[in-house]
Amino acid sequence: MARWEPGAKQRLQLAALDLFVEQGFEATTVAQIAGRADLTERTFYRHFADKREVLFDGQDVLLHAFVDAVGSAPDGASPRELAEAAVAGSVAFFTDERRPWSRRRQQAIDTEDGLRERESLKMGVLASAVAQALRDRGVTDPAAELAADAAISVFRVSFGQWIAPGETRDIGDIQAGLFAAQRALA
């Protein structure tokens, strides 16, 4: 019988991260994750398709935040303003409460080349989605692709800075500085 476990998803995520960091991703089983969270494997599979999804289930939320922000940007926004809006659309996702989790998630990803590759691919998927959102707002290629790549570049670098040890700035402030640095390069 499916029983609703309050906070089960978060407990499973925290247990999984701890185990991934302690003993590596490959060595960790779903049974161990469920056991550490004091839940059943069946409960695990109600929330996640597999253990890798524990690390990447935020990708869809992020993608929709980017795409929705482009869609709701003001009329007459330039390609660059649309791309910057996409990145700004994700700021609400990266709260100070989330930062310790994001740091630990990165440690877990750094335990396996395959996870680092998956994370790299995620950036490519986000860039393609933003480019399409820009086209849907009437931006033509190659501007759509170039502006989307520029936005994801700032997003990727900002995320790396945001989770650096001791960093306390908001991700939005970090991104504003990076967009300025990017403009200065050009």
Place this chain on the structure above:
Amino acid sequence: MARWEPGAKQRLQLAALDLFVEQGFEATTVAQIAGRADLTERTFYRHFADKREVLFDGQDVLLHAFVDAVGSAPDGASPRELAEAAVAGSVAFFTDERRPWSRRRQQAIDTEDGLRERESLKMGVLASAVAQALRDRGVTDPAAELAADAAISVFRVSFGQWIAPGETRDIGDIQAGLFAAQRALA
């Protein structure tokens, strides 16, 4: 007995591409590739570790072309000039003779999601290598990462344009236009 087969590597590559496009990458075996090229499997394995390497053995050449071009750029070059030099360093690789091969390679890659992912990862590896080459020339982060990402964005888009049906421009001319478009966006 290892016998030197003149042109063996290129014959194997052409045979492999034909088979990948005809019947898909997964369905193609090394035995079929060697047979189509009228060579032995043993000869295949003298040139390639596996069938995937037929598609990606140019990656190292490209990476070194990018990195060497950054290293030999003039003193006092700006981060952006160094990044543009990296991309310009690859122009000699993409000759008109190579274009039909590159188009066919892209068709082969498009037969499998896994190959598309591998190609996407390649861009990430190239971006990391260019960022490191910029740091070696004294560029600090985040400028090194942002400039490297901008260069690889232009490279990726330029390559897509260069292999488009009917395209006849040199890749260097395409890249010059894209760098200008990128500056205009900022």
